[in-house]
Amino acid sequence: MPDVTFLDANELVLNMGPQHPSTHGVLRVILKLDGEKVLGCECVIGYLHRGVEKIAENRTWMQFAPYVDRMDYVAAVSNGLGYCLAVEKLMSVEAPPRAQAVRVILTELNRITSHLLWLGTHALDIGAITPVFYCFREREEALKIFENYCGARLTTHAFRIGGLQYETYDTFEKEVLAFCDMFPAKVDEYEELLTGNRIWLGRTRGVGILTAEDCKDFGVTGPVLRASGVEWDLRKAQPYSGYEKYDFAIPTGRNGDTFDRYIVRIQEMRQSLRIIRQAVEGLPTGPIMGKVPKVMKPPVGECYVSIEAPKGELGYFVVSDNSTQPYRVRVRPPSFVNLQALDRMCRGSLIADVVAIIGTIDIVLGEVDR
Amino acid sequence: MTFALSFYTLAVVKALVLLGILLITLVYIQWVERKLIAHIQGRWGPNRVGPHGLLQPIADSLKLLTKEDLTPPHVHKLIFVMAPFLAVSLALISIAVIPFGGEVEVFGVRTTLQLTDLNIGLLFIFAVTSLGVYGIALGGWASNNKYSLFGALRSSAQMLSYELSLSLGVVGVLLLSGSLSLRRIVDSQAGYYFGFLPRWNVFHGPLPQLVGFLVYLTAAFAETNRVPFDLPEAETELVAGFHTEYSSMKFALFFMAEYANMITVACLATVLFFGGWHAPLPESWGIQYAPLVVGALVAGLLLYHSQGAFAGKQRRSMQVFGVVAALIGAAFLLQPVRVLFSPLFWFAAKSGFFLFLYIWVRGTLPRFRYDQLMGFGWKVLFPVGVANVLVTALMVALFG
Numbered sequence: 001m002p003d004v005t006f007l008d009a010n011e012l013v014l015n016m017g018p019q020h021p022s023t024h025g026v027l028r029v030i031l032k033l034d035g036e037k038v039l040g041c042e043c044v045i046g047y048l049h050r051g052v053e054k055i056a057e058n059r060t061w062m063q064f065a066p067y068v069d070r071m072d073y074v075a076a077v078s079n080g081l082g083y084c085l086a087v088e089k090l091m092s093v094e095a096p097p098r099a100q101a102v103r104v105i106l107t108e109l110n111r112i113t114s115h116l117l118w119l120g121t122h123a124l125d126i127g128a129i130t131p132v133f134y135c136f137r138e139r140e141e142a143l144k145i146f147e148n149y150c151g152a153r154l155t156t157h158a159f160r161i162g163g164l165q166y167e168t169y170d171t172f173e174k175e176v177l178a179f180c181d182m183f184p185a186k187v188d189e190y191e192e193l194l195t196g197n198r199i200w201l202g203r204t205r206g207v208g209i210l211t212a213e214d215c216k217d218f219g220v221t222g223p224v225l226r227a228s229g230v231e232w233d234l235r236k237a238q239p240y241s242g243y244e245k246y247d248f249a250i251p252t253g254r255n256g257d258t259f260d261r262y263i264v265r266i267q268e269m270r271q272s273l274r275i276i277r278q279a280v281e282g283l284p285t286g287p288i289m290g291k292v293p294k295v296m297k298p299p300v301g302e303c304y305v306s307i308e309a310p311k312g313e314l315g316y317f318v319v320s321d322n323s324t325q326p327y328r329v330r331v332r333p334p335s336f337v338n339l340q341a342l343d344r345m346c347r348g349s350l351i352a353d354v355v356a357i358i359g360t361i362d363i364v365l366g367e368v369d370r
Numbered sequence: 371m372t373f374a375l376s377f378y379t380l381a382v383v384k385a386l387v388l389l390g391i392l393l394i395t396l397v398y399i400q401w402v403e404r405k406l407i408a409h410i411q412g413r414w415g416p417n418r419v420g421p422h423g424l425l426q427p428i429a430d431s432l433k434l435l436t437k438e439d440l441t442p443p444h445v446h447k448l449i450f451v452m453a454p455f456l457a458v459s460l461a462l463i464s465i466a467v468i469p470f471g472g473e474v475e476v477f478g479v480r481t482t483l484q485l486t487d488l489n490i491g492l493l494f495i496f497a498v499t500s501l502g503v504y505g506i507a508l509g510g511w512a513s514n515n516k517y518s519l520f521g522a523l524r525s526s527a528q529m530l531s532y533e534l535s536l537s538l539g540v541v542g543v544l545l546l547s548g549s550l551s552l553r554r555i556v557d558s559q560a561g562y563y564f565g566f567l568p569r570w571n572v573f574h575g576p577l578p579q580l581v582g583f584l585v586y587l588t589a590a591f592a593e594t595n596r597v598p599f600d601l602p603e604a605e606t607e608l609v610a611g612f613h614t615e616y617s618s619m620k621f622a623l624f625f626m627a628e629y630a631n632m633i634t635v636a637c638l639a640t641v642l643f644f645g646g647w648h649a650p651l652p653e654s655w656g657i658q659y660a661p662l663v664v665g666a667l668v669a670g671l672l673l674y675h676s677q678g679a680f681a682g683k684q685r686r687s688m689q690v691f692g693v694v695a696a697l698i699g700a701a702f703l704l705q706p707v708r709v710l711f712s713p714l715f716w717f718a719a720k721s722g723f724f725l726f727l728y729i730w731v732r733g734t735l736p737r738f739r740y741d742q743l744m745g746f747g748w749k750v751l752f753p754v755g756v757a758n759v760l761v762t763a764l765m766v767a768l769f770g
Binding site: 128 | 517598739742
């Protein structure tokens with residue numbers, strides 16, 4: 001083989017971000033390019049680091065709950081659910097059935113809002129400027145339900161350790177069912193704009209391929225893993241909050257490319273609707289708060305609880321030393337872990353693909369950096 | 371009574387009128403685009419400055435004029451300043467040879483509704499628009515910024531490749547009309563088949579140039595850097611592409627150049643394929659009253675909606691615009707007005723449709739990737755264009 005290293009003189013290093021329209025916040029990616037072709041990339045994170053885990057050690061168990069909403073602010077309800085489940089497990093209490101069902105309804109609604117935000121921005125990254133407005137239109141309807149329930153739209157802090165703070169409001173069930181009736185036609189509308197579109201197919205098919213093996217190596221979870229053909233969903237694999245009672249499918253893809261991830265998320269929205277409908281129709285009556293003392297002092301111990309957040313496996317590792325404050329809270333954020341695969345997915349693609357791939361991983365920098 | 375107007379005076383007057391109309395169109399096409407895109411996306415669009423946001427373009431222009439004109443320290447100063455002027459002046463020049471209507475008599479002066487009729491008009495337009503790429507390429511290069519450079523590289527490659535298809539799409543028309551003069555091309559499209567089908571080049575025998583038109587239209591989208599071919603300024607990838615470092619009026623000039631190019635190719639599509647100012651149906655079908663009907667329809671719609679519950683603050687302005695539309699429509703009842711403005715009406719309607727098409731597509735489609743763009747240009751558009759030329763040439767040789 002002749003020595004061809006002199007050709008490397010053409011390598012171009014392009015700094016993308018932290019202020020860039022499509023790095024979804026403050027992600028900085030250093031791209032190594034050969035013309036438009038990507039030779040490799042490196043993520044620089046930490047621009048949004050707030051030390052959430054350290055803050056936990058200086059707050060009471062209850063006081064820390066609102067902080068988790070600020071990690072994945074797009075799916076705040078899921079974050080809250082994960083933290084509440086972890087502390088509940090530590091204290092060996094369980095939320096009453098009604099609280100569990102309401103939690104499922106709100107969490108699944110939140111999955112839809114999260115996926116809608118992803119879909120809109122992802123399409124925007126690929127150059128379709130209209131879907132984002134359609135997505136926000138429907139997202140607004142779901143957010144109104146959150147607002148009516150707990151007064152907040154994004155960082156909801158909807159749940160409390162041991163159950164719920166608030167009883168549902170009068171028209172809650174009616175509004176949720178109305179959303180379920182309205183939404184499928186809207187998903188069809190998004191699909192009409194994108195799924196069959198030749199340009200969309202060209203931009204997403206075969207782009208950013210991640211095999212099932214790659215996913216397992218990187219610890220990638222959530223829709224990205226399922227798009228690679230692995231049927232792994234914590235709601236089925238280790239049900240929590242009563243998910244075992246609901247009938248729903250796990251959508252999977254085959255090729256593990258950007259298009260499959262798009263299809264998987266679209267299907268997940270439809271499945272979420274199924275869950276919501278079942279949960280609303282079988283909403284039990286009864287108390288909404290379990291037996292939790294006013295001053296929480298979980299027994300000495302540690303536990304890890306993970307849930308299926310919209311972006312993947314969201315895990316909380318909590319340690320208690322029988323005081324009013326957590327000894328340690330460690331979060332396994334799905335965005336952070338999934339982001340690792342960026343380099344593998346980008347190699348050999350073009351600049352335009354990098355944007356599509358960052359979008360398809362569905363990261364929230366608040367969660368990556370914490 | 372006829373005024374003896376010297377050639378130079380007439381030329382200056384026509385140039386000023388044309389420039390005025392063009393600049394107003396340039397500014398207001400942005401308002402139209404923002405409104406249309408907004409309605410496609412379920413929004414209101416600009417509606418704060420003036421009724422229906424109609425003064426928004428003026429406010430924007432004033433804002434851009436008064437912004438600080440920043441020249442970053444790392445740029446190549448001369449070329450950096452020159453590039454936007456190059457882009458915009460070349461974009462504005464090409465409109466000079468486009469014929470908007472036939473010969474008319476205004477205040478006793480006989481003239482054609484065209485700045486100048488070059489016998490190589492089409493070649494002139496292609497020459498000038500292909501020079502326009504220098505504005506973008508030099509601007510991107512002089513910015514000394516990697517994103518700008520990428521934008522400039524992409525646009526040079528894209529515009530060079532698609533220019534070929536653009537020209538190939540038009541060759542069929544040249545074969546049919548046998549002239550490069552735009553006026554002669556329009557004249558060759560006068561008349562109707564079977565008494566109703568216009569002899570426009572898209573319907574023209576011996577081979578209707580439908581394929582040629584599609585090739586031209588697609589290439590024109592690429593040539594003007596519009597969605598889905600807007601890679602040079604692909605916002606989500608390259609921040610703003612070649613004009614990342616530009617601010618204030620220099621940025622506005624690039625912006626103007628893009629829209630001026632849009633208007634040029636839309637007008638050119640009308641001239642080459644859709645019969646220029648000729649009406650789509652013969653006068654015996656009463657088509658000369660179409661502007662009247664349109665004016666009445668617009669007036670009716672506006673007046674009806676101004677009475678609706680949702681009119682709100684816009685009630686008064688909608689009434690005013692309704693009356694204005696009615697008056698404009700009524701003016702077409704007068705013979706001299708009809709003779710003068712009917713061709714302009716048809717020309718504006720056809721070109722307006724193509725401009726609308728631009729905006730509609732922008733609201734609908736995602737963006738191509740660089741390699742797909744090049745692949746599409748060379749592997750699809752170019753062969754189709756060549757095939758169209760060959761078949762047209764054969765048909766013209768056999769039956770023309």
